[in-house]
Amino acid sequence: MNRYETLKRHMYLFILPVITIASVIGLIFSSRSNPFNIWMLSVFVVVFSLSFLLLFFPNTLKIVEYLNLSVVTILHIIKFHSIITLDMIVKGYSHTGSSTYWTPLILVFIFIALPRKIGIYYALVLWSIMVYIGFDYWSSISDKGTERLLQYYLSILVYIILIYFVRRVITYYAEKEMIEKLAYFDPLTGVANRRKVYLWLDESIQKKKDFYVVLFDIDHFKAVNDTYGHPTGDEVLKKITEITASQLGEDDIIGRWGGEEFIIVTRREKGAHSLVEQIRKKIANFEFDDIPNITASFGIAKYQNQSTELLLEQADNALYQAKSNGRNRVETYQNIKY
Incomplete structure (x- = not known):
């Protein structure tokens, strides 16, 4: 399952029991003089309970969605026809009945289960069928009933339009987030890439507050790739990122x-050395599977109104010093010149 399908499955696992309970309650309090309601609610209890159980088996999500959508659609149309012909004409009721309270939920379910364009067509067809049923018996319905029915039609149409555009908005922001992630985040480790870091640095400089830049890379990482292969090297990079x-x-x-080089930007008032030393120890003490312990070297530079390029150069010089002094250590750039 992809993440969207997993999210939908979890949603159904919460919603289906609630709808099943609502159907059971409706069944208990339903009038015995209305056999259709009893039959319809009984079908709902069976279908929703079965759907809930099916979700615990692999590759059943679409089956559950299409099963529920088909059953709910058919019974909704039949029930709406019954409301018009029996409740509003024979019994003379002026309202559409409590069962129509669930119509917006059906529309939401349509747009969740189906692709956006198919969903809007499906919802509009369902709405058109209900409109056709109402207008076919329009002359036999009381004036107050036709006014309520017209309000119902208009409200459902608004729901359809609203849900459609809400889904478009959600899709837009999801796509925007994905594009931003591809543009600003490293696909292997999930952390920011160089382009995003430069934005962070510019933002930190604009705030005119002290901050520290830490450059570090993994010691002898080429040997890891050469000896154990690039997949193992990738796992090391991800684990180092996670530890840090x-x-x-x-x-x-x-x-x-x-490559194997990372950057940290921190605004800690007490300085960065204790934080970086803590990270260094965590990396050095972590036991990887099937490969020797990994270490990393760190270089720290403090921002003091110098340019971004100079700040990064100072951090890089400190990192170079850490490697020259034996690796697996932290060095701070001290000789800042302006």
């Missing part, structure tokens, strides 16, 4: 600078 991110707070951000 777990030590960061709200004012800390991490990005992949390129």
